[in-house]
Amino acid sequence: MNHTDDTRKTSGWLRMITYLLRHRAIGLFLFIGLLTTVVSWINPAFLSGQNLRDIAVQAAPICIISCGVMLVLVAGEIDISVGSMMGVLAASMGIMVSASRAQLPPHVAIALTLLIGIGMGLFNGLLVAYVGVPSIIVTLGMLTALRGLTEIIMNGAWITDLPDEIRFLGTGTILSIPLSLWTTACVLAVTIWLIHRTPIGRRIYATGSNPQAAQLAGLSIKSIKLFVFAWTGLLTAVATLVSVPQLSVVDSGIGIGTELLVVTCVVVGGTSVNGGVGTLSGVLCGVALMTMISTVLIFLKLGEHATYWSRAIQGLFILGAILADHWISNHKK
Amino acid sequence: MKAIFLRILSLPETFLSCLIITLFALISQLDPSFLQWEVQRSLSSHIWELAIIAIPMTLIILTAGIDLSVGSIMSLSAITAGMLFQAGSSMPLACGAALLTGTIGGFLNGFFIARMRVHPLIITLATMATYRGIAEGISQAKPVSGFPAGFTRLGQDEWLNLPFAAWLFLIMFVSVFWVIHRRALGLHVYAIGNNDTASRFSGIHVDRILIGLYTFSGFASALAALLFVARRNTAKADIGMGIELGVITAVVIGGVSIFGGRGTLVGTCLGLLLIHETREFVSWHWNRDEFILIVLGLLLIVSVVFQKLLRHKQNSS
Numbered sequence: 001m002n003h004t005d006d007t008r009k010t011s012g013w014l015r016m017i018t019y020l021l022r023h024r025a026i027g028l029f030l031f032i033g034l035l036t037t038v039v040s041w042i043n044p045a046f047l048s049g050q051n052l053r054d055i056a057v058q059a060a061p062i063c064i065i066s067c068g069v070m071l072v073l074v075a076g077e078i079d080i081s082v083g084s085m086m087g088v089l090a091a092s093m094g095i096m097v098s099a100s101r102a103q104l105p106p107h108v109a110i111a112l113t114l115l116i117g118i119g120m121g122l123f124n125g126l127l128v129a130y131v132g133v134p135s136i137i138v139t140l141g142m143l144t145a146l147r148g149l150t151e152i153i154m155n156g157a158w159i160t161d162l163p164d165e166i167r168f169l170g171t172g173t174i175l176s177i178p179l180s181l182w183t184t185a186c187v188l189a190v191t192i193w194l195i196h197r198t199p200i201g202r203r204i205y206a207t208g209s210n211p212q213a214a215q216l217a218g219l220s221i222k223s224i225k226l227f228v229f230a231w232t233g234l235l236t237a238v239a240t241l242v243s244v245p246q247l248s249v250v251d252s253g254i255g256i257g258t259e260l261l262v263v264t265c266v267v268v269g270g271t272s273v274n275g276g277v278g279t280l281s282g283v284l285c286g287v288a289l290m291t292m293i294s295t296v297l298i299f300l301k302l303g304e305h306a307t308y309w310s311r312a313i314q315g316l317f318i319l320g321a322i323l324a325d326h327w328i329s330n331h332k333k
Numbered sequence: 334m335k336a337i338f339l340r341i342l343s344l345p346e347t348f349l350s351c352l353i354i355t356l357f358a359l360i361s362q363l364d365p366s367f368l369q370w371e372v373q374r375s376l377s378s379h380i381w382e383l384a385i386i387a388i389p390m391t392l393i394i395l396t397a398g399i400d401l402s403v404g405s406i407m408s409l410s411a412i413t414a415g416m417l418f419q420a421g422s423s424m425p426l427a428c429g430a431a432l433l434t435g436t437i438g439g440f441l442n443g444f445f446i447a448r449m450r451v452h453p454l455i456i457t458l459a460t461m462a463t464y465r466g467i468a469e470g471i472s473q474a475k476p477v478s479g480f481p482a483g484f485t486r487l488g489q490d491e492w493l494n495l496p497f498a499a500w501l502f503l504i505m506f507v508s509v510f511w512v513i514h515r516r517a518l519g520l521h522v523y524a525i526g527n528n529d530t531a532s533r534f535s536g537i538h539v540d541r542i543l544i545g546l547y548t549f550s551g552f553a554s555a556l557a558a559l560l561f562v563a564r565r566n567t568a569k570a571d572i573g574m575g576i577e578l579g580v581i582t583a584v585v586i587g588g589v590s591i592f593g594g595r596g597t598l599v600g601t602c603l604g605l606l607l608i609h610e611t612r613e614f615v616s617w618h619w620n621r622d623e624f625i626l627i628v629l630g631l632l633l634i635v636s637v638v639f640q641k642l643l644r645h646k647q648n649s650s
Contacts, residue, residue: 145630
């Protein structure tokens with residue numbers, strides 16, 4: 001009797017842990033809650049409105065781009081060019097609106113920036129879908145080439161004189177909530193609608209989980225792949241528009257390393273690199289966790305030397321997520 | 334006859350050789366002084382660290398894997414050597430510890446990849462952040478310099494007119510070339526890249542080979558880190574930042590398929606030569622570093638597209 005009770009209890013625990021790990025969003029959400037409780041217990045200032053707002057504003061561009069990159073991963077491809085795309089977009093936006101350069105009206109510049117973003121995404125997508133070059137090669141090449149293009153556009157100069165209309169995109173508030181958070185909410189809403197309410201969302205998942213079956217079912221895999229890359233390009237442009245005007249200077253180093261942070265967030269959020277698997281809620285929690293680490297380290301009052309460990313902790317979180325996946329596949333019944 | 338001719342023509346090595354010959358012809362028209370032996374030798378010092386890491390990277394990509402953590406292993410090894418030296422240990426001991434650190438780092442990559450069957454891209458993305466993070470944490474992002482002359486000489490000394498690093502690369506290349514083309518292990522590496530599952534059923538020790546390759550990659554990265562530290566006389570946590578992209582670019586331009594099973598070490602060497610000469614010539618002749626990035630990025634995409642078209646032509650004829 002006793003013995004059976006024990007096993008049932010253990011397997012109940014196991015089942016709960018496995019459930020939490022499998023439903024990545026719930027597990028991550030509980031973990032974030034735990035982390036927040038511990039940090040705010042040590043330092044109550046962590047829960048102040050100002051600090052939460054700072055974390056959210058910092059996470060906003062990463063979150064916007066992650067919505068695109070997640071769909072690219074779900075479709076079975078990868079995009080590591082977003083960091084350099086941000087560089088090109090920031091540089092061209094800066095040149096277009098700057099009072100000492102092209103002096104285009106802000107709305108024209110915004111439209112052009114979005115178009116350039118879509119254009120770069122389409123270029124990636126065309127090479128991947130229609131020429132058949134592996135996406136990691138295309139986007140690796142673009143990561144290198146577009147960074148060079150950014151340096152040529154900027155030509156060693158800085159841009160500091162952005163007009164007020166553009167500055168408003170980064171620093172403005174509506175109902176005392178920053179504009180970048182409104183934009184993030186819109187992007188999330190559109191992505192949810194795209195995934196759950198339109199055929200294309202289902203088609204992206206179908207393409208990633210079984211390309212042959214999707215092809216046989218009459219889906220155009222090529223246009224679906226083209227779409228996810230173009231969508232990522234567009235979202236990168238949106239992220240650039242709401243985040244770059246927060247900076248006091250536009251230089252050629254904007255966006256370096258963003259691609260790694262974004263892929264990390266998406267993967268920690270439970271998206272599979274093999275395609276077909278990924279939820280927006282998981283990605284959202286991944287973004288929240290990854291972007292709060294450095295702030296958490298500061299608020300834990302461990303001293304200045306602790307902040308240098310933030311990258312190591314980020315890496316350990318990814319390893320933890322991988323171990324969790326491994327655990328699930330071993331306990332799948 | 335025509336088939337054989339087409340086959341030779343469609344080899345990536347042939348295509349690359351043509352590109353390299355074109356490049357040299359172009360250089361001799363634009364600026365013949367670049368081709369002097371002295372200039373070439375002094376510019377070559379930048380390439381050897383990349384070349385040493387490219388050897389294990391070729392083997393790893395042949396098994397359909399990838400190692401993004403090489404730059405971070407470089408950083409961790411360099412910091413290990415630097416911190417130990419600063420703490421007063423002797424230089425040979427510090428170097429030994431650095432090589433050991435790199436080897437362990439590579440082993441852990443291989444262990445996770447082989448045992449957990451996780452995509453190498455994800456595992457090495459994670460260790461890429463972790464290793465560099467540890468290096469930043471223990472060094473607090475401060476540089477260590479003032480290494481003894483006996484050590485820094487490793488980075489500058491020449492033997493028979495070639496730098497020490499070049500000899501290390503040559504020894505490594507010849508021995509790996511021999512193993513790949515004259516031992517069963519070489520066939521196994523290609524087999525894993527072509528079909529992992531079939532290789533397992535054929536009795537190939539896939540896990541053991543993968544762990545071995547990633548460990549070798551870690552060791553080579555540590556070696557490259559020591560050469561870099563000796564050349565610059567500084568160890569800092571940002572060493573090797575982005576080198577993985579350069580190495581992967583060289584290997585892929587060299588005709589190694591990112592899906593595994595196809596490519597050669599000779600191709601990788603040609604890829605390295607093409608990248609190196611292009612990069613150095615652009616910065617020598619135009620003195621504009623930003624062009625280098627554009628040229629390298631486009632070279633990567635264009636060469637893969639060309640290789641794909643050539644293979645397509647060969648298959649259809």
